[in-house]
Amino acid sequence: MSLTDERAGVLPAGVPETVSGDAAGALPGERPKGVAGERPELRAGTRPVASATETRPVASAGETRPVASAAETRPVASAAERPEAPAGPASLTAERPEAPAGPASLTAERPEAPAGPASLTAERPEAPAGPASLTAERPEAPARPAPLTDERPVTLSGRDAYRDELTRLAASDDTIVCLEADLGGKGHPFQAAHPERFFNLGIAEGAMVDMAAGLAAGGLKPFVSTFAPFAALRAAESLKLTLGYLAAGVTVVAPYAGVSGAWFGTTHHCLEDLAILRSVPGVTIAAPYGDAEMRAVVREAVRSGRPHYIRTGRNATYESLPVLGDELPLVNWEFSAAPDAVCLVSVGEEGTRLALAARRAVPGTAHAHLVHLDHEHLTGAAAELARHHSRFVVVEEHRGQGGVAEALALLLPACQVTSVSADRSWPSQGGDHEEVMAALGLDLPAVLDALGRAAGRPTN
């Protein structure tokens, strides 16, 4: 079902994709080891939603919980790299020297961008960035050898981190088997390291998931991977039966979630997978942000033997938020503010990227990052969220319907939960990932606008 050209975009280890915008500079080697005190304040007042109370100084000790203190070093470092950057959507876009001409100029054309995804979409002309130039940036790379040790000099994309971690784990667990359906099997490190347990079944997603049920019944731990639209939608019934009813120890790893397929178009997008999987009881759903989180989720899937659905993007690389210990927390507080502050809740790679950017723009905002999105985890996370805040803006690269904001709203009837999501829009234009997201109303201006609304401020 999928064209072969997508596989040309699979990067080998050591060649992290250049990520535009806020994630640029996220490569560990380039990142200064910032500390909390180093953060220069972003200027307030240049942006409608900013107010004096939001631009409070760097969090005081009392406001910053232990996890957050470590996390503070991340956005600080990024901000420090751009000390001249004034706050505000237009200028943030202008900061990206590597961004194609399209989005920057588009943003500049609507400095007073009104709120709402619909209007943003309507105003957006064709995105100019074409596949040819993007493809040229990612020449096909030869197969890479599997790392032999824990040394990981680079941050890998979600799907490459999955492949690498699973390959490592399989060295000490001979029940792990790896299945692909023609969209990731080429040059797979698992095949190089464990060829007898690697199976590229071809373009057969339904058969792959069902066969994984058979493998699990036979005592094995199958990990299957194909693009999110084909895993979650084409094979939906198989997931219901295998992950749900059978509760088989099968892990589905689904790259290309959301609109990370960008210019590949509508069939390759998946804005519905959380709605589907969240409605299947017993499935652990994770949307890790960055290399370390993906590896932690994969380890947990192997260890637990429970059914997992792991959502990730395409080739973007992010450095995960730090956590204390080996276990991922229910809520990772990147920054906790006063109880009356609006709290961003970030979901997935791009939701987290946007939330981090928004929090840099509005420093008084709290930010809670969620990795696990199934009902059981969200129930616990919601209780923790409500102990600290009462107004939440969820940022998720998914439809509003069936998404995390909807779930939190049900779990937190006494709280205010709003959402920045793809809502009901259909992605129908080309462009890079950020451009396609922006066309759906998923961009920094939309998040800042939602923050302003949640804070009760008039919006432009």
Add this chain to the structure above:
Amino acid sequence: MTTAVLEETLVGDDLVATLTERAVLARRLVVDMAASPRGCHLGGSLSVLDILIAALHRAAGDDGTEVVLSKGHAAAGLYAALHVSGILPENPAPLYGLAGHPYTGHPGPKVPGVRFPTGSLGHGVPYAAGWALSQRIGGGNGLGIAVAGDGELQEGLVWETCQVAAAQQLGNFVLVVDRNGGQNDGMVADISPLPRLAERFAAFGFDVTEVDGHDLGALTDLLAEDRSAARRPLAVIADTVKGKGVRAVEGKPGCHYVTIDEARAAKWKRAIR
């Protein structure tokens, strides 16, 4: 009711006689289930019974063989076959379709001897293929046996799996087709026929055998094969009669789903030999 005979000691005529006895008992149980308030998928349960009994005999050898009834609507036939084969201790017939009991109209893993939920057609084929692959990885001799209906072959997932099984050289995967010619709305030949079926499987890279699906001797011989060294999956096209064993309905597509009263059930059961 159940036969507690050690399967390994059964050979030749003794084996066929024992399995024939099981089939008679199982058919009567299926008629009992048709006489339940819910009724049951009678025709397909009766057509597939001999296949199931022969396959379960192979599985009883405890070599890692798994039998998956992919045409899950024949649940009554499966429950009866599991019971007479000694795998399901309790008699499922009086409990069929009742609240508090797992004997639903399509089978699920709450039933002893059933690993996979089937009934949404097509899925049992890849379940069995995955099982076969697990046996191969583990170095075992077990088969993954899927029992599908001929109408079920209209599902794309079946052929998707055949493609995979052939490509993976799953020689220990066996797909038995219960070719009774009927489906829910009528005859397969009228709705979406399957011409040159054996050639189709052969073209996919399967070994193919056609057999009388009610010949327990032939079926057990076929399924006794050691396929641990085989490189091609095996398709067994078993010609069967819908409603087999109950003269009043044999060969009639209308017996796909039947609800009868107890008097009729008693009459039918007496006639089953």
